[in-house]
Amino acid sequence: MRPATRTRGSSNAVTNGVGVQAEDTRICVVMVGLPARGKSLIAQKVVRYLGWLSITAKCFNVGNYRRTATPQPNAAFFDTSNKEGERLRKAAAEAAVDDMCKWFRSPDNLIAILDATNSTKPRRRWIKERCDAEGIETIFVESKCDREDIILSNILEVKTTSPDYEGLDPEHAAKDFLERIKMYERVYETLDEDEADMTYCKIINVGSQVIINRIQDYLQSRVVYYLMNLHIKPRSIWISRHGESMYNLSGQIGGDANLSARGRKYAEELPTLVKRSAGDSPLTVWTSTLKRTAQTAQHLPYEKLAWKALDELDSGVCDGLTYAEIEEKYPRDFKARDEDKYNYRYLGGESYRDVVIRLEPIIMELERSENILIVTHQAVLRCIYAYFMGSTQEKSPWMEVPLHCLIRLTPRAYKTEEERLFADVPAVSTWREKGSKAAHQVQTLSISECAEMCTDIACAQDTPENSRRPSPSIAAQTKP
Numbered sequence: 433m434r435p436a437t438r439t440r441g442s443s444n445a446v447t448n449g450v451g452v453q454a455e456d457t458r459i460c461v462v463m464v465g466l467p468a469r470g471k472s473l474i475a476q477k478v479v480r481y482l483g484w485l486s487i488t489a490k491c492f493n494v495g496n497y498r499r500t501a502t503p504q505p506n507a508a509f510f511d512t513s514n515k516e517g518e519r520l521r522k523a524a525a526e527a528a529v530d531d532m533c534k535w536f537r538s539p540d541n542l543i544a545i546l547d548a549t550n551s552t553k554p555r556r557r558w559i560k561e562r563c564d565a566e567g568i569e570t571i572f573v574e575s576k577c578d579r580e581d582i583i584l585s586n587i588l589e590v591k592t593t594s595p596d597y598e599g600l601d602p603e604h605a606a607k608d609f610l611e612r613i614k615m616y617e618r619v620y621e622t623l624d625e626d627e628a629d630m631t632y633c634k635i636i637n638v639g640s641q642v643i644i645n646r647i648q649d650y651l652q653s654r655v656v657y658y659l660m661n662l663h664i665k666p667r668s669i670w671i672s673r674h675g676e677s678m679y680n681l682s683g684q685i686g687g688d689a690n691l692s693a694r695g696r697k698y699a700e701e702l703p704t705l706v707k708r709s710a711g712d713s714p715l716t717v718w719t720s721t722l723k724r725t726a727q728t729a730q731h732l733p734y735e736k737l738a739w740k741a742l743d744e745l746d747s748g749v750c751d752g753l754t755y756a757e758i759e760e761k762y763p764r765d766f767k768a769r770d771e772d773k774y775n776y777r778y779l780g781g782e783s784y785r786d787v788v789i790r791l792e793p794i795i796m797e798l799e800r801s802e803n804i805l806i807v808t809h810q811a812v813l814r815c816i817y818a819y820f821m822g823s824t825q826e827k828s829p830w831m832e833v834p835l836h837c838l839i840r841l842t843p844r845a846y847k848t849e850e851e852r853l854f855a856d857v858p859a860v861s862t863w864r865e866k867g868s869k870a871a872h873q874v875q876t877l878s879i880s881e882c883a884e885m886c887t888d889i890a891c892a893q894d895t896p897e898n899s900r901r902p903s904p905s906i907a908a909q910t911k912p
C-alpha cells in the first residue's frame with residue numbers, strides 16, 4: 433500500500449499543472465527487448481520529458497548494477513548456461529528492483545523506468561509480482577527491431593563506446609556485442625497473448641507499428657503517446673527569438689510591438705543565417721501569433737505555421753511595463769519572482785511552469801517532426817531549450833538567450849548538440865540578472881566579434897554559462 437504520508441496536496445500531481453493523475457498511481461515502466469534496441473535511450477527520454485513536466489521520474493539501469501560486480505564481461509557471460517553469469521545477472525536485477533521499491537516510498541516519486549532486457553516471460557512475471565506487492569502499476573514497453581541496418585548502426589554509435597568495452601578495440605567490441613545479442617536471442621520471448629493480463633506497449637521497428645494492451649490511466653496513456661511520437665531520423669531544430677522589437681528598445685515587457693529597424697535587418701538576414709546552418713534541407717517555420725515573430729519570419733522561404741502556444745509568457749498586470757517600473761509598482765512581486773522565477777505567476781498572467789504546460793503539444797509535435805525552425809520569444813525559447821538540454825527549473829528561467837542569434841539543436845543518442853550563429857546586427861540585451869537593477873543593456877561589442885567567440889558551442893547539457901553572449905563586460909549598463 434501507498435505510505436500514509438502521501439497525500440494529494442503533497443504530490444506533484446496537483447502542483448505541476450498537469451494535475452490529473454490519480455493520487456495513488458505509481459508506475460514502473462519496464463523496458464523489454466534485445467540489446468541495442470534503443471531501450472536506454474527511450475528510458476532517458478521519458479525521464480527527461482516527465483522531469484520537464486515536473487513529474488518526478490527515475491531510471492534504474494540494471495546494467496549499471498551488473499557492472500559493479502562484472503565491469504567488462506565478454507559475450508559468454510550472457511550465455512544462460514553460464515551459471516555464475518546467471519546468478520550475477522539475477523542479483524543485479526534484484527538490487528535494481530529493491531532500490532526502485534525504496535525510491536517509490538518517497539511520496540513525490542511517481543514513475544520509475546526499469547531499464548534492462550527483461551527478455552523472458554518468467555523475468556517479467558517476477559517483476560510484475562514484486563511491483564504488485566508494493567502497489568506499483570507496471571507497464572511493459574518493448575522495443576522490437578529486426579532492421580539489421582539500425583541494429584548495426586546502434587552498436588557502432590553507442591555500444592563500442594560503452595563502459596563494458598572501455599579501452600578495447602571498437603571492432604572487437606562490435607563483434608563481441610553481436611555475440612552478446614545472439615546469447616539473448618536464444619531465450620528472448622516477445623510480449624504476446626500469454627501476457628494479455630499485463631499492460632504493455634510494443635514498439636516495432638522504431639514505431640512503424642505500435643501495439644498497445646490494457647493501457648489504464650491518464651499517465652500511462654500519456655507516456656505511451658509520447659513513445660509513439662519518437663523517431664530516430666537525423667534532424668535539427670533551429671530556434672531564434674524574434675528580431676529586436678520597439679518594446680525591447682524601450683525595455684518594456686510583453687505587448688505586441690513591431691520590430692525596430694535593427695529587428696527588421698535581422699529578419700532580412702535570417703534566411704542567409706538559416707541557409708548557412710541548414711543548407712538546402714527542407715524546413716517548416718513555426719512562429720507565435722504575435723507580430724514580432726511573424727515579421728521576423730517574413731522573408732524565410734519555407735512553409736509557416738503560427739501557434740498561439742508559442743506566444744510569450746503572459747505578464748498579466750505587468751504587461752507593457754519595464755522591469756524598473758515593475759520593481760517600483762509591485763516591489764513584493766518583483767522580489768518574489770527573483771526568488772522563485774520558475775513558479776512565480778504574474779498577477780493575471782503566467783509563470784514559467786504555466787508556459788511549460790502549454791508547450792507540451794509543441795514538444796510532442798517537435799518529437800514527431802523532422803527539421804523545424806521556431807521563431808519565438810525569450811521565455812518560451814528558454815522552456816523549449818530546457819526540454820532538449822535537460823536544464824533545471826532553477827536555471828532555465830535565467831538562461832541568457834541573446835536577440836539576433838540562431839540556435840541549432842541536434843538531438844543525438846544521449847545528448848543534444850548545440851550551435852549558435854549570430855547575425856551581424858546589433859541588438860539590446862533583454863537579459864536581467866537575478867537581483868540586479870532592472871535595465872535592458874546595450875550591446876557594445878560588434879556582433880561579428882561575438883560570433884567569433886560564440887559559434888560551435890557543442891553538446892552543452894545544462895551549462896548556462898555556455899548560453900551567454902561572450903561576457904557581461906561587453907554590455908553597457910545603460911538604456912539606449
Ligand code: ATP
Nearest residue numbers: 467468469470471472473575577586589638664845
Ligand atoms: P542494451 O540492452 O545493450 O542496454 P539498449 O536497447 O538500451 O541496449 P540503447 O543503448 O538505448 O540500446 O541504443 C541506443 C541507440 O538506439 C541509438 O543509436 C538510437 O538511435 C537507437 N534507437 C532509439 N530508439 C530505437 C528504437 N525504437 N528501435 C531501435 N533503435 C532505436
Ligand code: F6P
Nearest residue numbers: 684685686744747809810811862
Ligand atoms: O523583454 C523581452 C521578453 O520577451 C518579455 O516580453 C518577457 O516578459 C520577458 O522577455 C521574459 O523574460 P523574463 O522571464 O526573464 O522576464
